[in-house]
Amino acid sequence: MILNTDSMKPIYVQIAEWLEGEILSENIKDEERIYSQYQLAEMFTINPATAAKGLNILADEAIVYKKRGLGMFVSPNAKQFILTRRKSQILGQMIKELVMEANRLEVSKSELNGMIQQVRRENEEE
Amino acid sequence: MGVIHGVDLTKSYGKLKAIDHLTFEIEQNKITGLIGRNGSGKTTLLKMVAGYLIPTSGELKVFSENPFNSLEASANSILIDDTMTFSDSFTLVDILKEMTPFYANWNSSLALGLFDYYSLNPKQPHSNLSKGSKSTFNSIIGIASRAPLTIFDEPTTGMDSAARKDFYRALLKDYLEYPRTIILSSHLLSELEGILEDILLINQGTKRLHLPALELKELAVGLRGNAQAVISFVEGKKIIYQEDFAQGSLYVVLKRELVQQQLEQIRQSGLEVLSVATDDLCVYLTAKTKGGIDDVFKKG
Numbered sequence: 001m002i003l004n005t006d007s008m009k010p011i012y013v014q015i016a017e018w019l020e021g022e023i024l025s026e027n028i029k030d031e032e033r034i035y036s037q038y039q040l041a042e043m044f045t046i047n048p049a050t051a052a053k054g055l056n057i058l059a060d061e062a063i064v065y066k067k068r069g070l071g072m073f074v075s076p077n078a079k080q081f082i083l084t085r086r087k088s089q090i091l092g093q094m095i096k097e098l099v100m101e102a103n104r105l106e107v108s109k110s111e112l113n114g115m116i117q118q119v120r121r122e123n124e125e126e
Numbered sequence: 127m128g129v130i131h132g133v134d135l136t137k138s139y140g141k142l143k144a145i146d147h148l149t150f151e152i153e154q155n156k157i158t159g160l161i162g163r164n165g166s167g168k169t170t171l172l173k174m175v176a177g178y179l180i181p182t183s184g185e186l187k188v189f190s191e192n193p194f195n196s197l198e199a200s201a202n203s204i205l206i207d208d209t210m211t212f213s214d215s216f217t218l219v220d221i222l223k224e225m226t227p228f229y230a231n232w233n234s235s236l237a238l239g240l241f242d243y244y245s246l247n248p249k250q251p252h253s254n255l256s257k258g259s260k261s262t263f264n265s266i267i268g269i270a271s272r273a274p275l276t277i278f279d280e281p282t283t284g285m286d287s288a289a290r291k292d293f294y295r296a297l298l299k300d301y302l303e304y305p306r307t308i309i310l311s312s313h314l315l316s317e318l319e320g321i322l323e324d325i326l327l328i329n330q331g332t333k334r335l336h337l338p339a340l341e342l343k344e345l346a347v348g349l350r351g352n353a354q355a356v357i358s359f360v361e362g363k364k365i366i367y368q369e370d371f372a373q374g375s376l377y378v379v380l381k382r383e384l385v386q387q388q389l390e391q392i393r394q395s396g397l398e399v400l401s402v403a404t405d406d407l408c409v410y411l412t413a414k415t416k417g418g419i420d421d422v423f424k425k426g
Binding site: 010011012038041042044045046047048049050053104 | 156157294295298299302320321322323338339340343344396
């Protein structure tokens with residue numbers, strides 16, 4: 001796994017998002033142990049303090065929880081939580097940007113809706 | 127806990143102050159990057175810490191001792207740089223074998239393992255190595271020494287990109303297994319910042335910044351777009367760097383906290399909000415002259 005060091009996103013955010021991806025795809029399931037900061041540091045060649053900060057983001061949102069002396073575990077319903085939040089935040093932001101770009105390009109409301117419908121249809125055909 | 131304490135540390139060469147009243151502390155078992163432009167004093171500072179040079183004034187303590195004449199500090203630290211020389215009567219493998227009595231934590235199997243991996247010629251004398259291979263060989267000594275204070279001064283000079291990546295990974299892996307205090311000096315911040323915990327940025331012998339690498343990444347923000355719009359948002363604020371990007375367009379870098387509240391508004395007004403690579407930020411913060419290289423070419 002390659003991290004994008006030039007990205008607008010700090011590395012620890014990329015780590016948190018990668019872990020969320022692992023939970024969404026159920027590579028790590030509810031109540032299973034998640035990677036430790038040292039495992040993540042090794043996997044991504046990053047400082048363990050950076051990895052810890054990525055894990056802390058998930059802990060702050062209660063996506064993972066700490067079991068004393070045993071490490072971090074995935075909370076029940078973590079997947080559902082991530083799905084809901086990504087829908088409202090990430091998808092919301094993308095749509096905002098989409099609308100802004102459409103305005104810059106002088107694309108009308110109906111034209112934009114048409115473009116979205118078209119992509120949808122193409123995806124369904126595949 | 128601090129392993130190195132410097133208070134008002136100064137080192138002069140004649141009239142030139144290579145290190146100028148520097149006060150700093152390096153914490154135990156962290157990987158710290160010492161960053162600065164050419165001639166900023168990095169090597170002088172590291173040589174004082176390693177006990178090779180005596181400070182002109184100020185106080186320097188390494189493991190609570192004055193490193194210049196302390197056996198204790200010397201036995202617990204190693205400085206790896208490109209001026210290391212070894213007698214030509216030793217082959218490369220002999221050199222690695224002879225390290226055992228000097229460094230209490232010397233990991234012989236790791237040294238030989240890395241040596242094999244890099245396919246260096248065991249029979250070769252050190253002085254015949256190419257620039258990159260010399261750096262590679264010296265870095266093996268630095269990693270395998272497992273010295274409680276391990277210092278690398280520009281360790282990747284001459285190494286190709288694959289060798290540099292291998293070095294950073296080998297160093298990090300061994301650090302995870304055996305945590306110790308590590309200082310890396312470099313001007314190639316972008317490729318090593320991922321493994322750093324702290325960054326100490328120096329400029330003309332003085333401290334410019336000392337903070338966690340994570341914070342440096344988010345310290346500044348770049349705004350780019352219509353010059354008047356940019357100016358309206360940054361007017362009266364301290365600008366770290368600015369560049370005329372294109373006709374009527376401006377790129378400005380400033381501290382993120384100064385515009386944090388307005389970022390959404392800035393985006394709405396059609397300006398680009400960009401993250402500033404730590405590499406670039408360090409260059410801006412240590413610029414000797416106002417403006418950039420482009421100004422040299424602007425005539426009249």
